[in-house]
Amino acid sequence: MDIAKEVLNGNKRAVSRMITLIENKDPVAKEIINELYPHTGSGKIVGITGPPGVGKSTLVDQMIKEWRKRDKKIAVVAIDPTSPFHGGAILGDRIRMQDNFLDENVFIRSMGTRGAYGGLSKSTGEAVNVFDAAGYDIILIETVGAGQVEVDIAKLAHTTTVVVVPGLGDAIQTMKAGMFEIPDIIVVNKADLTGADDAVMELELMLAWAPKIEWKMSVLKTIALENDGIEELLDEVERHWKYLEETGMLYKREETRYEEELVDLVTENIKESVLKEIKSNGKLDMIVKKIVSRKITPYTAADEILAGLKPNK
Amino acid sequence: MERKIRVLTAKLGFDMHNRGMSVVNRALRDGGTEVVYIGNQFPEGIAETALQEDVDVIGISSLNSASSLELMERVMGIIKKKHLEDKLVIFGGIVLPDDVPKLKEMGVNEYFPPGSNVDSIVSYIKENVPQ
Structure with a gap:
């Protein structure tokens, strides 16, 4: 079909x-x-x-x-x-x-x-x-x-x-x-x-x-x-x-709707690809251990992860 | 892919029992399936709901042994007419002992008599749901 x-x-x-x-x-x-x-x-x-x-x-x-x-x-x-x-x-x-x-x-x-x-x-x-x-x-x-x-x-x-x-x-x-x-x-x-x-x-x-x-x-x-x-x-x-x-409010409402949906889609995609990358090489586990043993703060860890991401071509 | 099993549950015709249906619905919910419960329905309403809700399983309950078989024949007829034969159809409740094989002959996949363990219904569905 x-x-x-x-x-x-x-x-x-x-x-x-x-x-x-x-x-x-x-x-x-x-x-x-x-x-x-x-x-x-x-x-x-x-x-x-x-x-x-x-x-x-x-x-x-x-x-x-x-x-x-x-x-x-x-x-x-x-x-x-x-x-x-x-x-x-x-x-x-x-x-x-x-x-x-x-x-x-x-x-x-x-x-x-x-x-x-x-x-x-x-x-x-x-x-x-x-x-x-x-x-x-x-x-x-x-x-x-x-x-x-x-x-x-x-x-x-x-x-x-x-x-x-x-x-x-x-x-x-x-x-x-x-x-x-x-x-x-x-x-x-x-x-x-x-x-x-x-x-x-x-x-x-x-x-x-x-x-x-x-x-x-x-x-x-x-x-x-x-x-x-x-x-x-x-x-x-x-x-x-x-x-x-x-x-003209109909158009405005549609704009609001699709702005929301678009942001959701982009956020979801970024989240998925980031998680995929940091989970695949055991990086996530490693960083979590460092946080729990107080060697690094959650904020620094997050910055480090984001800085290390390869930008998508 | 995040597939979930969808189950339609209904009581057949004017059958007025309630508790057994609620117990089965709860067990299906706790078994992780999505249960579309439509209460009392006639065959036409059951088949049309199965189509619109795109369920994998149709679960029908009836304690009225006099009319169950005749109504189930109509259910199976409409399922065929609407080309919904890919659904797993299960029946729970009371039918005359002689009628049990007839249920299977008309295409009902499984019959659960009174006293059946609810978990056995959930696991039957999970094992036999069409892929």
């Missing part, structure tokens, strides 16, 4: 295979990505993040349904944590999205974080590009249950939605750095629970102090299980895209 060609034709099996190749860091993947890349750039990337158990997967399920009514082709990347101890994972987001399993125009893919700590997996960006090239209009990314610092989604998505529920804390929580610095839209889900209006009020109060930009962020209420508030959420996401396009 010519995977690149079949992905561009929208062949589901090819898309599925390609994501596996990327996740497994198969050398073939790089060449196929190079072929696909010129065909990307038209899909809209929507991030859904927030603490575990707030209803992200259920919300995504309803968003898929609603966007299908608007005749959009939808891909979902659902990320769950990989165990740092055994390397295994339970990928359990899909179970909430059962209503959309058999829709020809919906593709759901689950991923483990595989050692990444920003709420995504290292392959998420590339998987998004595969879906984009395969003709999906909207790519929804559901992050792992995120706390305060898992904010990588904001660099990848065009529109980041932070989902919370009533009772997660007072106004101090909304002032803290991290999670509440990234949203373009805030959703208070399970809005039928006591305290929903208080939560909305506190979040709106926080927004009053937000830096003044043209985008007026809103706090929306949803009850995902009852499909309540979903239409309004989609309208808001689409309004945000319009804002991004009209102000």
Whole structure:
């Protein structure tokens, strides 16, 4: 199978295979990505993040349904944590999205974080590009249950939605750095629970102090299980895209995304080649021994290693 | 290359057991595999998930001996139709004693009866997963 060609034709099996190749860091993947890349750039990337158990997967399920009514082709990347101890994972987001399993125009893919700590997996960006090239209009990314610092989604998505529920804390929580610095839209889900209006009020109060930009962020209420508030959420996401396009911010976001990805790629490559060199000739062991016996400091050792590297021609 | 084994687990049809499935899922997780757990599903949903998730193994559980065989026949039929025959298919739960050979005949790779050691399921998968 010519995977690149079949992905561009929208062949589901090819898309599925390609994501596996990327996740497994198969050398073939790089060449196929190079072929696909010129065909990307038209899909809209929507991030859904927030603490575990707030209803992200259920919300995504309803968003898929609603966007299908608007005749959009939808891909979902659902990320769950990989165990740092055994390397295994339970990928359990899909179970909430059962209503959309058999829709020809919906593709759901689950991923483990595989050692990444920003709420995504290292392959998420590339998987998004595969879906984009395969003709999906909207790519929804559901992050792992995120706390305060898992904010990588904001660099990848065009529109980041932070989902919370009533009772997660007072106004101090909304002032803290991290999670509440990234949203373009805030959703208070399970809005039928006591305290929903208080939560909305506190979040709106926080927004009053937000830096003044043209985008007026809103706090929306949803009850995902009852499909309540979903239409309004989609309208808001689409309004945000319009804002991004009209102000040129879309281009800015893409720049941010690819600067980040490029720096990551270069850093990763340098790291791998440096480690390969110092591990292969036993140099690493030798230097570590010197550090442990206090003959040399870690800083001097690092300088020495870097100075001794042969520059790549 | 950093390959990981991906396993789809599902309960067949309306089968409402839970604990055994959770124990197996946990064991698979601790065995280092990625488990895509989809709860209760009918054959169509199981096969489509296997395709989209590109899993190596399909693990199906059912305690309903009356409907297991018929539904498994449908599962295997759709797997063939979607050209997913390269997946390792394992079945755990209850079937009538006479039906066990029929499972194998329809292409199920292994049957794990009640009382099976969970570790034996994990090691079976690791030893037999298609390369």
